[in-house]
Amino acid sequence: MIELSPTPVQRIDPLGLWVKREDLVHPRMGGNKPRKLQKILEEARRQGASCLLTFGAAGSHHVLATALFGRLAGFRVRALLFPQPRTGHALSVLRASAGQGVEAIPLGSPRQLPRALAAFRGAWVIPVGGSSVTGALAFVEAAAELRAAVDRGELPAPREIVVATGSGGTAAGLAVGLAREGLPTRVVCVAVTRPVAVPFASVLALASRTAWRLGVSLRKTLDRLVFDGSAVGEGYGHPTFRGEEATRFAAAHGLLLDPTYTAKSFAVALERARGGGVLYWHTLSSAPMEPLLDGAPGEEQLDPALRALLR
Numbered sequence: 001m002i003e004l005s006p007t008p009v010q011r012i013d014p015l016g017l018w019v020k021r022e023d024l025v026h027p028r029m030g031g032n033k034p035r036k037l038q039k040i041l042e043e044a045r046r047q048g049a050s051c052l053l054t055f056g057a058a059g060s061h062h063v064l065a066t067a068l069f070g071r072l073a074g075f076r077v078r079a080l081l082f083p084q085p086r087t088g089h090a091l092s093v094l095r096a097s098a099g100q101g102v103e104a105i106p107l108g109s110p111r112q113l114p115r116a117l118a119a120f121r122g123a124w125v126i127p128v129g130g131s132s133v134t135g136a137l138a139f140v141e142a143a144a145e146l147r148a149a150v151d152r153g154e155l156p157a158p159r160e161i162v163v164a165t166g167s168g169g170t171a172a173g174l175a176v177g178l179a180r181e182g183l184p185t186r187v188v189c190v191a192v193t194r195p196v197a198v199p200f201a202s203v204l205a206l207a208s209r210t211a212w213r214l215g216v217s218l219r220k221t222l223d224r225l226v227f228d229g230s231a232v233g234e235g236y237g238h239p240t241f242r243g244e245e246a247t248r249f250a251a252a253h254g255l256l257l258d259p260t261y262t263a264k265s266f267a268v269a270l271e272r273a274r275g276g277g278v279l280y281w282h283t284l285s286s287a288p289m290e291p292l293l294d295g296a297p298g299e300e301q302l303d304p305a306l307r308a309l310l311r
Helices: 033-046 061-072 088-099 110-118 133-151 169-181 197-214 218-222 241-251 262-275 289-293
Strands: 009-012 017-020 051-057 076-082 103-106 160-165 186-191 225-228 278-281
Touching: 017 262, 033 061, 033 133, 051 061, 051 110, 061 076, 061 088, 076 110, 088 289, 133 169, 133 197, 160 169, 160 197, 160 262, 169 186, 169 197, 169 218, 186 197, 186 262, 197 218, 197 225, 241 262, 262 278
Parallel strands: 017 278, 051 076, 076 103, 160 186, 160 278, 186 225
Antiparallel strands: 009 017
């Protein structure tokens, strides 16, 4: 349903930092979302679903990816959206989601989600970020892809993988996959939202459920998790000075970062790279925005209630 490519690794000298270019996983949209959605949409199709329902912030890359790949697969896509800080990037993503045909329903806050979800019985619900056991299984397989690259000599086995952590599915799947592959690599989960205990708890719960599903040692899985809440700043969607510095450094080495996820996690990767053996898992939901915005509504054409979500 979604054809994905194995993603290459890149070395950044003189730091000796390795980068897993997850942004190159699909030509229409890269990042960690396509891997999860490949598994999730296959499951939805097997169960006979015709309508997908997901949720996230107004500028959610996950919502955009679900709209894009869901429509290509023939699904109707609805999304419950809640506010986030206004940036030009968030506005572009919101416009692109609308242009991909998502039926967006604005909410005042995430606290309204339980009641709102109850009103859409019959839709196939995709959790925030696509972070379910099904979605995490995609990154168990990604860990096997990394192990194969190590075995081919493309990079040394990393001491740590640094990854942005919001809903937790990527980090959880990698931890389970590394345990199953027997790699001693630890996963450094960089929180991008407050309170930091929430994404960290999500990783622990999802890693535990995924390990149980596959019969992988829970102790070995949890031993691979490290949590870093130092980069979140004021909270989700708020740029940070460290992130802006990391963005400039990354640009000089051909990497594009976004202020919400990858700028914060890359800043941590740069600091931890001084000890050597660090692989940065580049989860940027990259997409050529021009094609996605071609025919999309302009800001003034958006429903005022949707525009108001960007504050």
